[in-house]
Amino acid sequence: MSNAVPQALEDIDTLGNLTRFHARERPGDEAMLFEGRSTSYAELDRHASQVANGLLADGLRPGARVGFMDKNSDHFYEIVFGCAKSNTVSVGINWRLAPPEVAYILNDSQAEVLFVGPDFYALAEQIRGDVPSLKRIVAMEPGHAEWPSFESWRDAQDDGDPGVPVTTDDVAIQMYTSGTTGHPKGVQLMHRCFFDLWAYPPADDMAFNEWTEDDVNLVAMPSFHIGGVGWGLMGLRPGARNIVVREFDPGTTLEMIQTYGISKMFLVPAAIRMVLQHPKARETDYATVRFICYGASPIPLDLLREAIEVFQCGFVQLYGMTETTGSATYLPPEDHDLNGNERMRSAGKPFPGVKLKVVDEEGRALPPRQVGEICIASPVNMKGYWNLPEATEKTLVDGYVHTGDAGYLDEDGYVYVHDRVKDMIVSGAENIYPAEVESALFGHPAVADVAVIGVPDERWGEAVKAVVVLKPGESVTPDELVGFARQRIAGYKLPKSVDFIDELPRNPSGKILKRELRKPYWEGMERHVN
Template identity: 45%
Template sequence: MLEHYDAVATLADIPGLHARATPEHTALIADGRHVSYAALEERSNRVANALIAEGLPRQSRVAMLGTDSESAYELLLGCAKAGMVMLSINWRLEEREIAYIVQDSEAELLFITPEVAPMVESFLPSCPRLKRIIVLDGSSERYPVYPAWRDAHSEQHVAGRVDKDQAVVQVYTSGTSGRPKGVVLSHGCFLDVIREVVRSGDELIHWRNGDITLLALPTFHVGGLWFGVHGLVNGATNVIMKAFTGAAALELIEKYTITKVAFVPAMIRFMLSEPGSRTANLSSVDQLVYGGSPMPRPLLERAQGLFKCRFTQNYGLSETTNMAVFLPSAEHLDPANPRLKSAGRPLRGVSVRILGPDGSSLPPGQVGEIAFKTAGHMLEYWKLPEETRKTLVDGWLHTGDAGYVDEDGFVYVTDRIKDLIISAGENIYPAELERILVQHEELADVAVIGIPDDRWGELPIAIVVRRPGSTVTKADVMAFARKHLASFKMLRTVEFVDVLPRNPSGKVLKRVLREPYWAGREKRVN
């Protein structure tokens, strides 16, 4: 709703806007607890005053580690009002990764849920900048508890200017290779692009009075944070999932008559596998936004059978604050529409270029690196100036994704640049092969990697997981692939595994899959 975007310049403005207009309207629901917009304004003011009372300078990092609740959004908005930066840490990471993020971010306060307390205590000595730990839910004999810490301070609005170009959020990349990087985002990153899209009348999310969203994606995921922020901007009631399961999502949609949902495809798979999906009443949902990875056509068709609503897709990165490219609902109406293979067109105000190896722009149809110019691009990678310079070049954000643009401006993402397989001088993109193999009805999961070959340089192989009870053979999979692939892209072999290694965000750890084949070699290209 344009009037809402015109009224908020920063995240700090959001709760007060609705506290004045509709104070008793419910902003957040978590585990059955309801928080009105008036209460959210009051609580976020208290959080801001509490943060300032801790003696933290502006732009200090404030970390949260644990499952989501209303407290996560109170902290986010409190940090926004106090001019500080919130980072929500993926609690599913290994202890060493969490310790690294706490150390790297130089967080001075850490808010935790009780179940992670023992782990935090084990790495606490390695985090000397950490001044205080506060427990969000439940009680603690060792640490202050959040409600008492928050409510000991004034509910009055915090004095002090908040600049839209200041950092407000730090999101850590999932770290599929190497250490995770802190992506620093400003208030304007979240709001400026979307304000212009709404002002133009272009399709995005069709917010209406009375909308109820399901916040199924966690706050440590940029997509989850983005969806939560814009639900609040538009005055929706936002139902927070502590942790996603397919069964719980179906139950909450029916219980609260959810109207707007955002999922990654893996979440939709989980919901479809639930027996309850056959009987759940999901008729209240009027729009489903998906992104994060490609949606295979068979899965999309099954999802459309479950959610009889508008489907829209977005493509972006943490570095573009989630949204850069959008595929509208009209493109989803015809299952044979070839544009369903695309991610959509760039949002208004977002420009795209496809770059060759020398940095020059490539014409439509040619595959290269996707680069964006957008007001939503990150400020920097935290404490990584060289990485920042490599990624942000003359105002263009280099995504590291390979793809092309067609004559009509639709963007097609083919793979990660680093996953490219070069065989006999030909470029092979694993994602293209994976999209074909995942259509085999007896395969549950698929990853394609390149392995070294002394004659051809590299050859593609598929590492696959059978569906339960399947007896599909290597020959069966190879024959299926042969029907759909050009000869130079043909798989060298197929390997069966029980499960593919994934990071906590669900991305396949291809470096783990590659390691046995590349071990002992100086380079990981051949």
Template identity: 45%
Template sequence: MTTSDGEAKGEGIHAWHRQAVNDPNPQTLTATSAGHARRRPDHLAVICEGREVTYAELHRRSNQTAHALLAEGLRRGARVAYLGRESEHYFEIALGCAKSGTVLVPVNWRLTSREVDHILRDSDAEVLFAEREFRPVADRLRPVLPGLRTVIEMDTPGSLADGFLDWRAGHAETDLDPGTGRDDAVVQMYTSGTTGLPKGVVLAHRTYFTLMEHMTRAGLNWYDWHPEDRSMSCFSSLHSAGMGWFMVGFAAGCTNVVMRMFVPEEAVKRVHEDGVTVMQAAPAMLRMLLAEPGATPDAFASLRKMIYGGSAIAPPLLRQCMERLDCDLAQMYAAAESGSVVTCLAPAEHTPDNPRLGSVGLPCPGNEVRIVGRDGEVLPAGRVGQIHARTPALFIEYWHQPEATREALVDGWLCMPDAGYLDDDGYLFVLDRLDDAIIVAGQNIYPAEVEMALAEHPAVAESAVVGVPDQRWGQAVKAAVVFHTDQRATARDLMVFLRGRIADFKIPTQYDFVDDLPRNPTGKVLRRMLRAQA
């Protein structure tokens, strides 16, 4: 599959990818859906809870959804919100939005009512699809949302989508041409809100095509997709990583295995029973998957590739993945605003003795990365600063926030929220979010480095490190630690263990031993909550 120098042999890359490189017509989700329905109508597009949808069926159903949206009086660019769990019907709505020229606004059902309120207000959604469980939130907000003209209840007590199917019944299934191109908006994702209320990240059709186009042009095939692939993401497609994964698989014409929500036991079962071959997960999800009793070699036998990302991975967990998953491993670094992947650590780099395993790899073809100092100067290799990225998949704007957009996009470069450095060969090492940096007596400490060191202790399952006020030094380092089942350690044990592994001033002086860590709906640890508790 992958040669030692990463060059492709031309095998296994789906014909669509080769065609996309030379296709003079702009690639859009609308055109892709029609192309699959024409070229591979009977190939399975989606499997969800045993229900199977072919590419021809997905095309017809999403056409019908698009006609129904237009019948609501929506104009091009109107926002359409979805509040519920995933299913095949969610993707019919997503493609229906693309085909009607409207913009899908996914609302994560795990968000607080305050965050849901903010997203529905901020997005100016005119239509809302909501599952019954979440309908009360919509009903409570509707009086203060004059622009919300229609609420469609997705399900009935006995069916997953009867309300939705009744709403679109009778509308045409013919193809539509919304007049949109690859640079037009198609999805508006809201950031996870780790530091405040979410912002609407407006993404274009190009978001879901540029990575594979540039990979193919560069002759790299480790991020390949085969016609027979079955793809699954542990990230929800209500999140940018999950939506991106689904849409790239959809663009490639493979079969997408969809879970209504991530449950580790169910994920292991789906890999085994549905024959998943390519998969995406966050490190926290990988840890949960490998802890499942059913996570045997046989359960993962179908996997040929596992992509991980979303947060730093602890070395012990990465070693465990390399030992237990008999497949290619690759790491990807991205943000919702980058539109697509910024850097990749390819499978060939995943060897036990590779010192670059701690990096997030090299910029993907077509991308650039630089490190910028406090005064805006570009820093040389080895110097720590803010990560800036330039990629053709960049987001269009923050919805209704022109000033925030200008701050995030500087001369075509995206100012990432992370601190890091490049080594002499251009590999990117991400230290942590800039907002999470701890300053002790003028010395910068990045929590992820301390957490990585703690993860090496045999009793520690995971940890989160924050800075807390200290009269003498300005801040002190505090760690919240989760132990493995039936294992324990004292604060002194951990402090002694860390000596010699990290600098003395980085070693936490305060510890909380907890059962779990606070997380946002996408699984990221909420350090701000730990700081507030402290």
């Protein structure tokens, strides 16, 4: 429970001690750069103390929840570390949600303070009366008539370290699952979740995971997503320089690479696709980029090939979920082959310290190459869902998180993700995994994006439907697409119909909202399986 500053990087086990350590070791080094505003590690630590003291002055007790709803910024991390130093819990809120959904998260978490950005002032004003737990709202920018601005509120606080006792088992961050079905669940991540995997010796093919203070890290994914805040903390832990962008934009990404010499970044496949389609993608100098990590959804093989050819750096697939604090497996650059190989279709192998198994519907472990539910045992698994003991018991079983993903392990322990279990299509008693069909269709030169869903079918129960986005200026007929896929997958997996739309609906983490695509086809049906 000591807040004594660790002597070595490896000894850091709470987020508060991370800023304390770097303030001592590299006080003048730049921790973050955001839209021209530079923050040193000493300033980050001092600002975290001010945030912590402000929360304590408002009467927040250990375990109190603190909401944040804004796009990415350096100030977000000051709030995360301020919560850590006060033993309160930061709750990032998806700023794309509708007012009732935001109110639900604030009420579910019982948030006592809300930090809110200018784009969302009206929303916060609208729901404030529906959230009785809120004691204070802080505006992230100056100019609100009633709420203090973040910097004025922060700078009015004492900058001495509060010295509140914090343990590695205390909850640091609460993240809400995307909630594509029902209400979102609050995933409780303890301080240890951001440090414990570092205790395990790295494998020989983990150069991508070796960080130094010389790295320049691009933080572009949304902060309410584990691929955002988790990646930001990944770069801050070793004392690297972190370039934070307000939100992902392909042009901005290319500009940051060129201007600041980015060495590492994390992007979801949808973002990689947008960067590759940008006019300047093939004019940019990628000499400083050492590794691009990608994840959050499967990536079609043809997109991966194009990305490797353009960026000319090491690519690493990361697989995990919020409940596992992000990455549980990795596919190293050595397993990425431009000519294609079996492993390029996998999500990699477990990080040292992580165990995988695949189970059937009865929970029995399956042998290699048999499809079942992927389960992950990790020292950085969540504590559980906030105030949902039954959901926690269902998901966290004997130390394993049941992911809800269908897949299998090969003989070498690599995991192959087919799809969400619930997205499986059953047609004529055959199980069809949409990701496999999507990958087959994506290789067509006219296809920019594709999603495959199951729709009602009188004869087969369900039929495979492809929903396709074409590249600008391209055209293709449904028959041509099906003929193309026929060369890649079994006949029973082929789409029975093809629809063309302008854009696929996605959540902020890049995952396609299959439920939205299915809705019109299942309208009037009592059940959404047939």
